[in-house]
Amino acid sequence: MNKYGLHGKLTATEGNAEKLSSILLQASALVSTARGCHLYMVSKDKTDENVVWVTEVWDSKEDHDNSLTVEGVRELISQAIPILNGRPEQGQELEILGGADLK
Amino acid sequence: MNKYGLHGKLTATEGNAEKLSSILLQASALVSTARGCHLYMVSKDKTDENVVWVTEVWDSKEDHDNSLTVEGVRELISQAIPILNGRPEQGQELEILGGADLK
Numbered sequence: 001m002n003k004y005g006l007h008g009k010l011t012a013t014e015g016n017a018e019k020l021s022s023i024l025l026q027a028s029a030l031v032s033t034a035r036g037c038h039l040y041m042v043s044k045d046k047t048d049e050n051v052v053w054v055t056e057v058w059d060s061k062e063d064h065d066n067s068l069t070v071e072g073v074r075e076l077i078s079q080a081i082p083i084l085n086g087r088p089e090q091g092q093e094l095e096i097l098g099g100a101d102l103k
Numbered sequence: 104m105n106k107y108g109l110h111g112k113l114t115a116t117e118g119n120a121e122k123l124s125s126i127l128l129q130a131s132a133l134v135s136t137a138r139g140c141h142l143y144m145v146s147k148d149k150t151d152e153n154v155v156w157v158t159e160v161w162d163s164k165e166d167h168d169n170s171l172t173v174e175g176v177r178e179l180i181s182q183a184i185p186i187l188n189g190r191p192e193q194g195q196e197l198e199i200l201g202g203a204d205l206k
Contacts, residue, residue, distance in 0.1 A: 005146050007110060007158075021200050032203030039142075039204050041160070043108050043197035053197060055110070055158060057144070094146035094156060097124050100135030101142050101206040 003038060004064060006056045008091030009045075016083040017050050023080045024054055030072050036063030038096075038103045050085065057096055106141060107167060109159045111194030112148075119186040120153050127157055130179045137173050139166030141199075141206045153188065160199055 012020040021042055028040040036059030045051035058064040067073065096102070115123040124145055131143040139162030148154035161167040170176065199205070 002147075005144075025201055028201070028203040037204060039144075039202070041108075041142075041202035041205055042200045044105075044200060046196040046198060055202075093149040095149060097145045097147060098128055098131070099142070099144035099158075100131040100140060102144055103204045 001060075003096035004058045004061045005094030005096045006054075006058075006064060006091045007094060008054045008056075008088060010052045010054065010080075010088050011048075011085040012050045012052065013083050013085045014050065017044065017052055020080060020083055021052050023076050024052060027073055027076045030070050030076070031067045034063070034067045034070050036060060037067065054091075057102065104163075106199035107161045107164045108197030108199045109157075109161075109167060109194045110197060111157050111159075111191060113155045113157065113183075113191050114151075114188040115153045115155065116186050116188045117153065120147070120155055123183060123186055124155050126179050126183045127155060130176055133173050133175050133179070134170045137166070137170045139163060140170065157194075160205060 010020060024042045028042060031037050031040055039057035041055040043053040045053060056064060113123060127145045131145060134140050134143055142158065142160035144158040146156040148156060159167060
């Protein structure tokens with residue numbers, strides 16, 4: 001079965017992109033050992049300094065959803081929410097076919 | 104220095120998405136050992152059956168550009184061009200900050 005991918009955009013309130021990135025990198029460390037995690041990558045947008053992207057690959061959507069309950073993740077989410085500019089948009093869902101250097 | 108990321112969309116002519124994906128997966132195998140390659144991932148779009156996404160991470164844009172000259176890659180590009188619906192759009196460039204399970 002192909003893997004489940006999610007490419008999601010988060011917009012920080014003015015001046016808070018670095019803090020948001022830091023929170024997301026902490027989250028990546030927490031979920032790296034969660035079941036079914038193949039990638040959790042945090043990027044800055046080249047064209048909008050307030051935008052941070054998270055690109056995730058999981059065995060299944062269920063594994064992704066379960067990652068939100070990993071110890072410490074809810075705490076990080078609660079730190080991120082006040083510095084988000086509005087609600088996160090629906091991420092782009094992908095069906096991962098394969099490729100190089102994916103765990 | 105942060106890594107260079109590219110999230111690019113390719114649209115196949117009707118009925119050719121599987122062939123296009125196959126060509127891109129062959130390309131991923133060729134570039135996996137190229138200098139600076141950290142990820143070359145091929146995905147199907149969940150909402151448009153003709154769309155294939157390629158998500159790449161390299162040490163630098165230069166390493167990405169050099170990958171287009173890897174032996175066999177030009178041949179694969181020439182196989183892909185006739186089944187593309189128009190020219191590929193400019194990919195989304197990302198500055199990779201880090202994350203889990205990235206090589």
